[in-house]
Amino acid sequence: MSVSRRALLVTAAGAAAVGPVAEASAAPAAAGRAETGAASRTLSAAADYAVAKIRAVAPRVTGFPVGTRFEKWTYSRGGDWVGGFWPGTLWMAYLYSGDDTFRARAVESARNLAPRQSDTTTHDLGFLFYPSWVTAWRLTGDEEWRTGAIRAADSLIRRYNPRGGFIRAWGALNDTANAGRTIVDTMMNLDLLAFASRQTGDPAYLDIAVAHAKTARRVFLRPDGSTPHAFDFDPDTGAPLGPATVQGYDASSCWSRGQAWGIYGFTTMYRRTGDTGFRDAARRLADYAIGVLTPDHVPVWDYRAPQQPYDIKDASAGAITACGLLDLHAATGRRAYRDVALRILTALAETCLTRNSARAEAVVARCTRNRPGEDGIEISLPYADYYFLEGILRVLRPGDVDRAIDLSQPS
Numbered sequence: 111m112s113v114s115r116r117a118l119l120v121t122a123a124g125a126a127a128v129g130p131v132a133e134a135s136a137a138p139a140a141a142g143r144a145e146t147g148a149a150s151r152t153l154s155a156a157a158d159y160a161v162a163k164i165r166a167v168a169p170r171v172t173g174f175p176v177g178t179r180f181e182k183w184t185y186s187r188g189g190d191w192v193g194g195f196w197p198g199t200l201w202m203a204y205l206y207s208g209d210d211t212f213r214a215r216a217v218e219s220a221r222n223l224a225p226r227q228s229d230t231t232t233h234d235l236g237f238l239f240y241p242s243w244v245t246a247w248r249l250t251g252d253e254e255w256r257t258g259a260i261r262a263a264d265s266l267i268r269r270y271n272p273r274g275g276f277i278r279a280w281g282a283l284n285d286t287a288n289a290g291r292t293i294v295d296t297m298m299n300l301d302l303l304a305f306a307s308r309q310t311g312d313p314a315y316l317d318i319a320v321a322h323a324k325t326a327r328r329v330f331l332r333p334d335g336s337t338p339h340a341f342d343f344d345p346d347t348g349a350p351l352g353p354a355t356v357q358g359y360d361a362s363s364c365w366s367r368g369q370a371w372g373i374y375g376f377t378t379m380y381r382r383t384g385d386t387g388f389r390d391a392a393r394r395l396a397d398y399a400i401g402v403l404t405p406d407h408v409p410v411w412d413y414r415a416p417q418q419p420y421d422i423k424d425a426s427a428g429a430i431t432a433c434g435l436l437d438l439h440a441a442t443g444r445r446a447y448r449d450v451a452l453r454i455l456t457a458l459a460e461t462c463l464t465r466n467s468a469r470a471e472a473v474v475a476r477c478t479r480n481r482p483g484e485d486g487i488e489i490s491l492p493y494a495d496y497y498f499l500e501g502i503l504r505v506l507r508p509g510d511v512d513r514a515i516d517l518s519q520p521s
Contacts, residue, residue: 123412149452153502156459157206160473160499163464164203167471168215169195171509174222175477178490181470191234193223195492198241201249202499205510213249214402219254220246224406231282233292235266236299241496244305245514256309263306263315268298270318272444273348276324277318279340289346291354292328294368297375304382305516316382323379327391329353330372335398336364336413357480363414366427369399370409374434377441384520392438399431400450407450412479424488425462426494428454429513432501440519457502464490474498 173185174193186193194446200216203209214399220242229235247255269278276292276301285286300319307316329350330337336362339352358365376392379385402421404410412418437442437452462469472490479486503511 119288129366143500146452147319149449150458150506152456152459153222153505156455156463157499157502157506159463160495160502161203161207161209163471163473164495165200165209166213168200173221175472175492176334176490177486178470178472181467183471183490183492185468189223189226189236192372193226194220194238194240194242197223197497197500198245199492199496200516201241201245202496202503202511203512205507206251206499216242217246217250217455224258227258228265229262230265230268231278232473233266233277233296233299235262236302237493238262240302240305242514245300248514249518259302260306260309263302264421265314266302270322271343271345271348272321273281273346274343274346274350275321276343277322278345283358286345290343291340291353292326292343293340293356294326297326297379299379300375301382304379319379320383320385323376323388324356326372327376327387331391331394332392333393335396337369337395339365340367340463356484357422357482359412359415359482363396364402365411365412366410366424367430369395369413369428370434371428373399374430374437377434377437380441381437381519389438392406392434393442395439396435396447400446401422403450403454406461407453408462408476411447411481416479422478422481423462424475425458425474426491426497428462429474429494429497429501431475432458433497433500433504436504437517440517451501452505455498455505458498466493 173187174189174196175183176186176190178194180424193201197219200212200219204216206214223238223242226238228310243465243513245254245258247259271278277296278289279291279293279296280288300323303315303319307313329341339355339358342351343349344351353361355361358368372395373392376388380389380392391394402413408423408425410418410421411424415421430452432454435447439448458474462476463476464472472495474494475490476488477494478488479491481487487505500511
């Protein structure tokens with residue numbers, strides 16, 4: 111399997127797609143501009159709050175935040191699967207504020223992930239190295255970041271199972287447990303492989319990313335556009351065994367953060383390859399998520415859990431969904447995706463920030479890590495802060511966030 115040379119040569123200079131001209135009256139158009147202006151003011155105030163909070167908390171951060179307990183960050187020294195999000199958040203704060211202190215702290219934090227370049231026990235190397243090392247290379251040009259990110263991609267491709275056409279999610283390479291399991295989250299780790307192909311000219315990385323994405327499109331998407339969290343294969347033959355879950359309600363439910371990973375991940379794969387099948391998959395996932403959003407525009411933790419729409423919330427799913435929808439708007443020109451993204455970000459800014467707590471160390475509250483495991487129920491999570499700021503920058507400073515993570519569209 112191979113990909114086009116064009117796919118390898120997509121650059122950060124690509125412009126976002128422009129939406130179609132609306133045949134609408136002046137009054138609705140003016141109302142839309144007013145709504146957008148109000149959202150921009152709300153998001154600007156939220157970004158100001160976020161940057162001030164990060165500036166106050168950063169000097170006492172002693173590792174990689176993984177979640178809060180009694181509103182204070184708890185840490186992993188090695189980064190767990192979330193280590194890329196703290197340096198990534200510092201990079202977003204730097205882009206928004208221009209404060210070099212954030213830049214220095216981002217560099218210092220990212221360097222602490224260096225031992226993970228050779229980690230072959232997890233699929234989460236994209237989460238670890240894209241918002242930290244790839245962004246560092248794009249913003250500084252220092253070769254160490256590019257080289258380290260490519261090394262991490264080398265570790266990630268070792269997890270590819272060619273018989274089933276998927277990247278294994280969990281467990282050491284010689285561990286038979288979970289050997290045939292892939293999860294929808296893996297879609298977000300594929301951009302590290304696309305980066306490695308662009309930087310080295312070697313299509314093998316992107317070939318694996320494309321193969322995995324095609325498998326995910328085939329096995330995760332239900333007819334209504336919802337997704338399970340996990341899917342199992344026979345690791346020896348590659349035969350599909352069926353859907354499963356760990357963080358969703360059950361194998362037939364739709365874990366909202368997993369749905370968000372899928373929206374964002376499939377859209378990214380469309381941008382990196384120009385394969386409209388990936389764009390169409392993202393649209394199906396997005397249309398489902400939009401259809402089941404509650405009126406407050408903050409996702410419940412699982413869209414099909416029995417207590418929804420009155421169940422507990424996951425603001426992190428909202429932040430990720432908003433970023434994916436903004437990306438999908440750029441890829442399709444469909445204004446509705448941007449409108450819903452703005453409503454989600456505005457809802458998070460108005461109802462999910464930690465403004466009323468003097469002791470809170472995070473920016474975004476009301477996140478849920480693992481409801482079935484009763485682990486982290488409506489706490490703060492580092493990826494919520496990261497994607498909330500990324501989403502705001504996509505709206506207010508698209509050129510800056512493009513410099514950081516490359517939002518280029520297919521040429």
